[in-house]
Amino acid sequence: MRPHTPFADRHWDGSRHTPHPHRPLRVAATSPSRLLRAGQSGRCRRCGHHIDWYQRADQRPIALHPTELAASRVPASCRWHLSGGIAHPHGDGSAWCRIPHLVICPGPTPTAPTGPHLESVRRRLAVRTRRLIDTGLFTPAPETTCPAPSSTCEPSARRGSPCRPVVQMLLSRYLAQAPLEDLRCVTQxxxxxxxxxxxxTPATPQGVWTLLPANPQRGQLALPTGTMAVYDLSRLPYTEQLRWRTQRCPSHAATPGAADLTPAGWQPFDPLLHAAxxxxxxxxxxxGRHREA
Known part of the structure; x- marks a missing residue:
């Protein structure tokens, strides 16, 4: 009996191979969040426990406890739920909910009563944190603040912007997480x-530095009147301002289906909180990039 040699495109039993084509990962156009869940977990710098990062409806990040808790044992003010990758600060009517990690973090002192169940969870986390510290597996991070404006944060001739500049776009002001030259695209x-x-990038329209009144936005406390340096993008087209707001490079801004690996580093500017x-x-x-108010 002659041995049967299978063809290269068939299995040993003669059935055909069914190769699966590689499909690029894309985000649906109707998705409320463009952020990939992979890589959005971390550890709290105060206690060393796991946290999950999510975006809120206003695109600000929030650290949630990684496990769900019974909604009946959590105060209504501490209940959060997830919908489409977005965290919402209330329950969704189910028997389970998520809570912010800051509520049960053993590092800071709680500012509001949370109930006996959450206090028990907080005590258990405090015991684990002490074990991590005693075994040398975790060292709490010291509290860091931005240097005084008269030193590191002061604008210099070497760099084109302060350490964390204020940018005006889409009729709002935002505080950047880094100098304008160091802002990287967040896309995968x-x-x-x-x-x-x-x-x-030099190939795209750029904003101008200008002195604008340091007026508070709606819902913010007022400060003494004065002017401040702002990188103004309000004269650019809407698509260009949106590219800055989503923190994308020109090539990925033209690819709506590309997913993000990390949230954009903008913070809504508050003159009181960000006075430094x-x-x-x-x-x-x-x-040629200056414009007086």
Whole structure:
């Protein structure tokens, strides 16, 4: 009997191979969140326990406890639920809910009563934190604040913007997480890593540094009147301002289905909370990029 040699495109029993084509990962156009869940977990710097990062409806991040708790044992003010990858600060009517990690974090002192069940959870986490510290597996991070405006945060001639500039776009002001030259795209690249391209590129329209009144936005406390240095993008087209708000490079801004690996680093600017980042003089960008108010 002659041995039967299977063809290269068939299995040993003669059945055909059914190769599965590789499909690129895309985010649906109707998805409320473009953030991939992979890589959005971490550890609290105060206690060392696991946390899950989610975006709220206003696109600000929040750290949630990784496990669900019975809604009947959690105060209504501490209940959160997830819908489409977005965290909402109330229950969804189910028997389970998520809670912010800050509510049960053993690091800071709780500012409001949370009930006996959450206090029990907080005590258990405190015991685990002490074990991690005693065994040398965890060291609490010291409280860090931005340096005084008269030192590191002051605009310099070497860089084009302060350490955390204030940017005006889409009729709002935001505090950046880094100098404008260091803002990176948050989109996932083809190598499944974060894109290394900057948001500020010479090939795209750029904003101008200008002195604007440091007026509070709606719902913010008022401060003494004065002017502050703002990187103004309000004269750019809407699509360009949206690219800055989503923190994408020009190539990924033209790819709506591309997913994000990390949230955009913008914070809604508050003159009271971010007073250390208010500068009364213009920085030193390239010539022709200044505009007085």
């Amino acid at each position: 690249s083809r190598q499944r890593s974060r894109c290394s391209q900057p948001v500020l 980042h208010i500068h009364t003089r213009l920085p030193h960008p390239p010539p």
